[in-house]
Amino acid sequence: MPFQPNKQYINGEWKTGQSDKTIKNVNPYTGEEIGVIQSANEDDLDQAYQAAKKAQVEWANTVPSKRRNRFHKLLHVLKDEKEIIVDWLVKESGSTVTKANAEIDSARLVIEESMSYPTRTNGQILPSENPGKENYVYRKPKGVVGIIGPWNFPFHLAMRSIAPALAAGNTAVLKPASDTPVSAGLLFGFLFEKAGFPAGVLNVVVGRGSEIGDAFVEHSIPKLISFTGSTEVGSHIAELAGKHLKETTLELGGNNAMLVLEDADVESAVDAAIFGKFLHQGQICMALNRIIVHEKVYDRFVSSFIQRVKELPTGDPTKKDVIVGPIINEGQLEHLTKAVKQAVKEGATLEIGGSSDNNVFEPTVLTNVTQNMEVAKTELFGPVAPIINVQSEEEAIQIANASPYGLSGSVFTKDRFKGMEVARQIETGMIHVNDQSVNDEAHVAFGGEKASGLGRFGGEWGLDKFTTVQWVGVQSGRRDFPF
Structure with a gap:
């Protein structure tokens, strides 16, 4: 069946949403309407979760080789x-072709890593303090996973939850961000259907957060909610999930710092800062938000950095x-301007x-920034680079840690062992x-501390997150009890 970017994907079928509301899909660069989707309501959501629940047992019992295939x-x-x-990422999320x-x-790397999960889901046999008893610890899928996809790296970050969840034997319901309903959502229905995944294993519901957002988390079927997005929304999801004793994996905001120490290779640091700040217009949770530079190399760094930004x-x-494209929407553009x-x-x-044209915010550099300024305390999510001058390594560390966030970061020094210590x-x-700071490798632990999230994606850490364990004790012969 041809791709239908205006329908819901539930139990292997493309359906029109039952809500009386619609979601308009808008190209952030041109402002052109590129589609209208009839929203899902709570009935659609329930159908999706029920389909996932029905499909899960058979999918989990599918032999590893067939799941891997x-x-x-x-x-x-x-x-x-x-x-x-590529076409949808460019026209829907404002991605450059390179990005x-x-x-x-x-x-693709996430899929390749996830392919190993069916044969890595190992258990253990442990001894017992009771004579004649053995303890078996089985690892098995959690069941149904609810996944909320983001708008900034919509395809990769949604796949980062979908592929490992399904590879571990779970089924899933995906709700994409309203700004990217196709590249964070409906594209996956199309691709997984074409790859021959059974009906119900992956379901996609496109709906407004105000209509199905809370219900998506609170529904009785999903055992785990995986969310990538803002700390404010993530905190609300964690509250709802905790109320219903659901597990979460939350990758949230960041106020990431690059520390350029006095012995740093300045040009290498500039090259890295340009990429880490301006990839996808800085609309990345891992993007550099504060560049903290030792006073001995500050002037050289600023001069070289500004020249590179001009280019x-x-x-x-x-x-x-093109390297720097549009900001996702007018609200975010106004936030950056302010x-x-x-x-x-x-x-x-x-x-x-400092200014914008056609939703493209100019690459911006701010100097003489201090840690007490609002621009250094909040996540900017745009192509604005605040540079902070410090007098010592100790001051740089103190400023880097003076944030409620703790997602990613960077240290530049010619002494790599000192860099590791810092x-x-x-x-x-x-x-x-x-x-x-913008690094994500599918086999390595990915996640934040403090207000930047809970849990880890990637490799064995992702496998642990998308599975649970069951202890089965087996007694041989008669056990003696004290009464």
Whole structure:
């Protein structure tokens, strides 16, 4: 069946949503309406969860080789349909062509790692303090997983939950962000259907958060809710999930710092900062939000960084050379404009940028920023680079940790062992020495500390998150009891 980007995908069928509300899909660069989707309501949501529950037992009992073969087929489908995926990422999420291709490559690596899960779901046999008894610990799927996909890296980040969840024997219901209902949602129905996954194993419901958001979490069927998005929404999801004793995996916001120490290779640090700040317009949870530079190399770093920023191609994301494309929506554009104006009002210097054209916010550099300024305390989610001057390594560490967030980070120094010592003092789930903060490898633990989330994705950590364990004790012969 041809791809239908305006329907719900429930139990292997493309259906019109039953809500009287619609979701308009808008190209963030042109403002053009690229589709209208009839929203799902709670009845649609219930159908999706019921379908997932019905399909789960048979899917979990499918032998590992057959489950793995579905993912092998999915890799071929991903290659065959790469053009349509790139097209949707560009026109729906404002991705540049470079970013869209990189995102698909990352999703492919997630699939390849997940393919190993069916034969890595190992249990244990443990001894017992009771004579004649053995303890078996079985690892098995959690059941049905509810997945809420984000808008910024919609394809990769949704796949990061879908592939491992299904590979571990779960089934899933996916609810995409309203800004990217296709690239974070309906595309997956199309791809997984084409790869031959059984009906009900993956279901996609597109609906407004105000109509089905809470119900998506509170429904009695899902055992785990996986969410990638803002800390504010993630906190609300955690509250709802906790009320119903559901587990969550939450990858939330960040205020990531790059520490450029006095012995750093300045040009290498500049190269890394350009990528870590401006990839996808800085609309990444791992993007650099604060660049903290030692005073001995501050002037050199700022001069070189500004020159590189001036050279960044901006504008139409369909053009292959463009690096900085549009901001996702007008609300976020207004947020960035206000943030820059407030920073200048508080004493920061606007070196370059600060304005927008056709939803493209100019790459912006702010110097003379202090840790008490609002621009240094909040997640910007845009192409604005605040640079902070510090007098010592200790001050840099203190400022890096002066944030409720702790997702990713970076340390630059020619002494990599000192870099490791500094990195371990930063209160963050991930940090990279002599590299930038935007890294996600499918086999490595991915996740944050503090207000940046709960749980880890990737490798054995993802397998642990999407499975549970059961202790089965087996007694041989008669056991003696004290009464």
